Every structure is written in C-alpha cells, then in structure tokens.
Amino acid sequence: MSSGPAAGLATRLDPAAVEAEGWDRWESARAFETEVDPGGRTRPDGDPRREPFTIVIPPPNITGRLHMGHALNNTIQDVLIRYRRMEGRDALWVPGTDHAGISTQTVVRKHLDAEGVDYRELGRDAFIARVWEWREEFGGVILEQLRKLGASCDYRRTRFTMDEGLSRAVRTVFKALYDRGLIYRGKRVVNWCPVDRTALSDDEVETAPEGEPGHLWSIRYPLADDPRHHLTVATTRPETLFGDVAVAVHPEDARYRGFIGRRVQLPLTGRVIPVIADSGVEREFGTGCLKITPAHDPHDFEIGERHGLEPLNVMNEDATLNDAAPEAFRGLDRYEARREAVEALEAAGLLQAVTPHQVPLGRAQRSGAPIEYRLSDQWFVRMRPLADRALRRSGFEKGEAGWEKVREGELRFHPARWEQVYARWLIEIRDWTISRQIWWGHRIPAWHHRETGEVAVGVETPAEVLADPGAWRQDEDVLDTWFSSWLWPMSTLGWPDDTPDLARYFPTSVLSTDKGILFFWVARMNFAGIEMTDRLPYRDVYIHPTVLDERGAVMSKSKGNGVDPLAVINGATLAELKRPVEEARPTNMKELLRRVERNFPDGFEGVGADALRFTLVRLCSEGQEMRLSLSKFHEIGRRFLTKLWNASRFALIALDEIDDEGPLGEPQAEDRWIVSRANACASEVRRALDSFDFAAVGAVLYRFVWNDFCDWYVELAKVRLRSGPEAARRTAATLGGVLSDTLHLLHPVTPFVTEHLFARLRLAMDRKDLWDGERPEADLLTRSAFPDGRGRRDRKLEERFEALQRLVSGVRKLRADAGLPPDLRLRVRVEESPDLPGFGALLAECREPVASLARLTSVSVVPPGGAPSPPGLGPGAAGRVSIVDPAFEAQTVLGEAGDLEALRHRVERQLGRLGKERESTRKRLSNPGFLAGADPAVVEQARGRLASLEDQTERLRELAGQLGGGR
C-alpha cells in the first residue's frame, strides 16, 4: 500500500492546522448562524420549520480568563448545540459577557493605582469612561478563548450586560418590580465589605463551617445607680460596645430578673443604657447577658426594633470608628480599636475574662475581608413571593408540614438531586440586597426629591424629574451584577421588546452551569422569567461536576494548582507551566514546582482542542467532582484521536487503492456485524446525550472506535481487501460508511478532527462511488444529519461474532500458554455446539480472515456431534489439545513444540474456576427458595448455565486426560 497524495491525510494529526481549517470552513459557510436571523429573515438556504434549540452561555466576566471550569462547561454546551444542530434543530447558542461590577471596578482601579491615579479624584464619569476603554481592549479575550475551544456560538448575537438593550431590560424590571411592591428601599443592617466599601447580598458572604479562631470577652457593665454591682456581658466584638444601646437578658432568666428595667453604665463612655428583657437571648450562651448593638448586628437590630431603641452607628465605610466613639478611638481600624478597647477595659478593671472562641466570621467572597454589619439605606428585592411562584412551577405546594413536592415540575435538573438543593434555598430564601455603592454597573433608575424625599422610579428619566431637574437627584448606587444576569436568557434575545428572536428562541432549551451559581443565578433567572414573562427561561438545567486537581483540591488561581486549558490545547514550555505556580506563591510552591519538573521536564506538547474536549467529556460523570491532571489529556484525548486519525488513514488508503468502479460484493458477515455494532453505538450515544450522561458518550465512542472498529473490523478488512476486487470494494464501502457514521457521532465532541477527516472521506467515497445510497447531503459534517440510532441491529450475529472473537483469542492464549513462537501456524478443527446455531456458518464465511488473525494454516468446521476428524487431528494424535468454549470446541495439534506441562496447568486452573462456579450455580438451583422466588427466566438461565458448565467441565476433564496420557 502506498499512502499516496490521494489519501490526502497527513501521517500525523496536527491539531493547530486542523483547527484553523475547521474555522475557515465553518465561517465561510456561516455554519453556526440560525435558520432565522435576528431581524426575522430566513437565511437563504434556511428552513424556519426547524424547531429551535437554544442555549444562552453563562456570560463569563469581562475580566475573566479561560479556566478549566469554563472549558468543561462550554464543551458541554457545544456538544449539546452541535448534536441538536445535526439532529435538524435550529440551534442557537448565544454568546456574551458580564460586566462584573465589583471585580471589574477593582481591576481597573488597580490599573489606575499603578499609574498613580486615584480613581476617586478622577470622578465617577471619568472613571466609568476608563472602564469602558479597558473593556474595549481586554473584555473580549475570553470569547476569543472560547472560540479556540470550538464553541459554535452564533457570534452575530454576542451580547454584553451593559449593552443599551440589556440596560433597558434592567431598568424595565426594576420599575416593574418597584411598582408591584417587590422592590423596596429601607434602612437595614446589611453585609458590608470595608475593602470595596459596598453592601453585599447574603450570598456573597462566606463563612468557614468551623468558624475562625477568636475570643469571647466578658465585660462588666456596672449598674448606673449602684456601681458596686454589675452585669457581665459576653461578646466577641468588644470594639462595638460604643454602639451599644441596651443590655438584654432572657425574661425568664432567674439570675437577672431583678435587673430588668434598671440601667447600666456603658464602659469607656459613661453612657447609660437600659437593661431589657427579650426572649431572643440564649440563656446558655456566655453569661446570658447580651449587649445590643443594633447598627452592627442584624440580630441586635431586630431586638432593638422590638424595643424601640435607636441604633447608633459607630463606624465609617472603611470600618474605622467614627465620631460617635470616644475621641481616643476615632479613626482607628476596627481591629486596632478592639485591642485598644480591651486594654482600656482591663485598665478600668472591667474585663472579667477572656476565653478562646471559634467565631462564625463572615467574609466577603470577592475581597476576602471580614464582613462588617452596617446599618444603611439599601434597595432590596422581596424574594418570598418570587420564590413561592418558582416552587409551584417545580411542583411544590405549601401544606401543613411546609413545602412539599406534590407533582412533576416544569424544570428538570440533571443530575436530578440538584432540585432539592434548589428547592431548599427557595424555601429558606431571604430578601436580596441589590444596591451596591460602586460606580461600574447599572445605575439605579430612581430619583430622590431633594426637599420632600419623594422617590420617582422610571425606565427613562421620569417626567416630574425632567420638569424640575434641579429638585431631584438620581440615586448614587448601582445594581448588583446579578440584577442584570438574572434577565440574561430574555434580555439577550431582545426583551423587553417583542423581537423576532424573543418570539422564536425564548424560552431557551438547556442551561448548563456550575453548582456554585445555582442560587446566585439559576434560581434568580427562574424568578425573573416567571415574574416578567410567566415562563421558566429553560426546560433543563445541567449542573456539571466541579473540576479538581489530581489530589482532589478545587482548582484555583491562588493555589496555583489549575490546569490551563490553553496550555492543554497549544502546549507549554516548562517555564510556562511553572509560571502560574510561581505567581500564586502557594505554601507548597516548592513541592508543586518539583512535581511539574519531574512530570514535564520538556514542557507539555499541546494536544489540541478536540483532545481537550474529548478528555473532559470522557471524565464528565454524574458525580459531583472531576479529578484532572495535565497528563490525562494526553492519556485519554490525544491517544484516542491519534487512534481515530490512524484508522481513518487506513480507510482512506484502502479507498485509494481499490478499483474506481465495478460491482460491489455482497456484505460479508463482518460487514453486517460492524454495521450492527455501529447502529448500537449510535443509539447508545443518543441515549447518553439525551440524558446528559456525557461520560457515557465518551466511553461508548471510545469502545466502539477502539475495540470494535480498529481491533476487529479493520483487522478483518485487511484480508478482504486483498481477496479480489468485488470483496475489496465492498469492504472499502463498509469501512467508509461506518467511519462516516462514526465521525458524525463524534462530531459534537471532537468537531475539528472529524470535520477534517470527513472532508477527505467524503471525497474518496464520492470518487469510488461507494456510498451505497447513504451519501450525506451536506458538504459540512457540522451541518450533516446525526445518525438516527434506529439502524438495524442483528443481535444473533453479534452473539456469534463474540464466539468468533473468543476463538481467535483462545488460539492466541493457547499459543502464549504453550510457549509457542508467535508466528507458529496451526491447523484448527472447530466443532460447533448446538447452543449457538449459525456459528459454524459464520466461521466458514470468515475462515480466511480468522485464519489470518489467529495465524492458522486452516480452519475446518464440523457440525455438532462431529464428523470424522481429518487426519492428524483425531483422538490420539500426539500433542492434540482443544479450546473449550460454551459455543464450540476447537482442536489443534501442537506437536512436539508445545509445553504440555504448562497446558496441563492451564487446564487445571480452568477446571478449578469452572468447578467453583458450577458448585455455586448448583447450590443456587438446589435452593427451593430460589426456585420459588426468583424470576423464572433467571432460573432458566441458571439451568442453562449449569448445563454448559457441566458440559465444559466434562470436555476439559477429557482434555486433561489426553494431556496426561501424552506424558
């Protein structure tokens, strides 16, 4: 064979070249544009009758860089989109980015810091202009990176959460919810980040489950009218005592009953505050006396409100103490103030005890700073009514025992268990703080009257404001980033306008995302969809596993343990591999670096986007986690694609070498077998895709390509290709046809390589006119029809073929066990068993290729019961041995070359195994309970099994006798 230019395939897969070619072809064919364009016009070759299938991308932050979680999530989405597109749906994948309020503001602020510019001095408008400039320059990087991955988005529809249309959507929802009483403004104790100087929602605060080490200080508050007596208050935050407005005890706490209604003197200040009774106090905790600081603790705020106490705010925005504190403490950071306060208390003899204590300390998710509770005016979304509606849509109803699932919901989670996590959050939901005291974001569309305090809210500037602009000022705050994200599936398609896109593509089909934003995003999108359109924004929600490093730790930039998807695709030098670790400076940096050096002394050779994708899909099982290391991408993805590449080369070379025309032979048994297997593969792949079982998609395809196609069919085909022009043409047609199906099935997962291979295969098949009536219509694989999975399977044939495979393996084993040279050719006589009718015929049909695979000089087939053996194979022949199989007995003669002792040993082992199984089966069958209780089919199966085991045992004993006799 020559691998002449006609084969048209490089000897080695070059991912970069294949990827570039892929994008060229897809783009010039506008392959990922929808049937109907955003203006409502059908594309020239489009078909508007195709049912839409829509995914909106979880918009990455404009500050983002592609990490493995993105790679996984977007691979999944692309697999789904490409699958449905090939299936004939009008597939739309909407790309876009998120303005990411706080993170972007922080990034740009740091840039300005580096230039020596103070953003506050720059002023709001100038700062925002700088952010837009930054966004123009860097904001699109992540989408470019997604393209490298092969993301088949309709890039014409790229959206940004701060686009004019999307911003109007934000204002529209704000206005609507405000008018419906679902958005309100109020003075509440909120989570405050002193670093970013803004309020945060509860979901943006993280608390270590075991708390953080701290102290519990017991402080004496002397009675105002009798300083010899005191109450001892226990607190973890002595510095907030300046904001105390009362001391509370439990009304039924006998120890303190006499103190209720009296007054104590607040240490370090001399202020006098009342002792109140409130059942919100835990008697068991600390001393049972709780200092009430309404401005700096949500629980205290509630108690304060119940008792009509005026909160006293003692802190500034940056968590330094303000002028409400005694002079000595003003301007001190809260932790300095704590040290000083404790010292002062001790000096005053008021510090009774200090005990170590684990404190449940909340930290801002983004800055990592400990949260300060701060009383301030903020905007909130009233979540209860929204959550109730969402719960009902998921089939929950509120009964005596609370919310319960009473019927099938409209939303399907995959894996299904996420629904209860979702529902639990909805049930326990609290109001959402949506105002942020930053500049980058959607400015709250509310105006305050300078005199009256009246509030005007409008999608556009309200008329009363326009009429007297000087009397009004717009609210300074911007909205939480998620306040635009929760509209994403609607707003990207044009809502609130009644656009053709919205009419056609909303609600979308599937949402794929990380479990980390189930509450932040998924739940809230449901709320917005239901509230504004009365529809859920998608039907299925897929939650992908969390990507972990090889030792089970979550990948993160700060740990330096991430595997960079772009390094996987393009490759990286040793220095490049080390860089993220060196930048992160984790505590185990040396160890990590040593590991990189040991595993990749010469760097990492890029495996390409397809190998990255295949690996991720193959490992994407329904568990909660996915452990990854750089080497996996080579082991799984690259190896598989190389195999596919080489198998395709084989097929293309075969196609090249057969006659251009001439009659096509009848399909041989192995042709029918591989077609049956390919059909099985197609239906399993479809089932797996339909049920979001991505690991199975990968596994099924891997097994089919490697084991069925390469290990068996290709090997058999080699013989047929040499046995005459008609058989060769038939074999080439099967090779090409099955490979074509395989490329179709693989395309959603490995789009670039399959598109490349398909182009060459199609050309070759056309030239030789071998499509056999199944020529794909589309030029591009990506727009070609996905195999429907309904092709015929011949299970009987597959069963017989398995016996044939066992025969070939059996001969190989025999040769290995007997210590024969691998190239020693044998003669074999195969006697059929009545248990598998048709096996003899199959074997006869495949005599030639089987002889080749098992290295046999001849294969004779005799019916059950056995015709006379040919000379030299009959009983008594020297060195005669047989392969005992449920479906046949194959005899051969090893002559003097065989190690009969080793074979005897082998037969003994086999007898041992068989004996154990025979005993357990017999025991089972003699158990009356089994006979009575088990499914009759199972009993029948066991009977058949026992018969077969007994039969094989007998034959093996006979063989053992012969081997012994030969001694």
Next chain:
RNA sequence: GCGCGGUUAGCUCAGCGGCAGAGCACCUGCCUUACACGCAGGGGGUCGCAGGUUCGAAUCCCGCACCGCGCACCA
C-alpha cells in the same frame, strides 16, 4: 447543627438486586505494510465498617467511620 454527594484493582472511575468491569500503571512477548501515542497475552479486588431485608446484596434499608460540598449560626 441541618442537608447533599463520595468511599469498588496501585491510580482515575463505570456498574446500582441474579457470574466483580474499563482506562491508565504493572508483568511477558511482538517494530504483524493505519497506529510503538501501537499490537497480542497476563497478574491484580473479603466492592469503607457493622447490622438488617431478600432464595440471592457492591447494588435496597438502618447505623457508624472517613473524605468532599452546600446551608445555617449562640452575641
């Protein structure tokens, strides 16, 4: 504290009521004209522990242990 996952071969994971599986790693033999990123053969597991249900349990139920994740917070 409450909830959700996980614990199966050295490693990564499938299997989820009726003979313990795959890939990698390991051992042996092969450069067989698609592929040594390969081919053929092989060894390797009391399915976390302890009970129960069942004729039968890796699989279902109840505890326990350990690992991971989420929610809550008694100041």
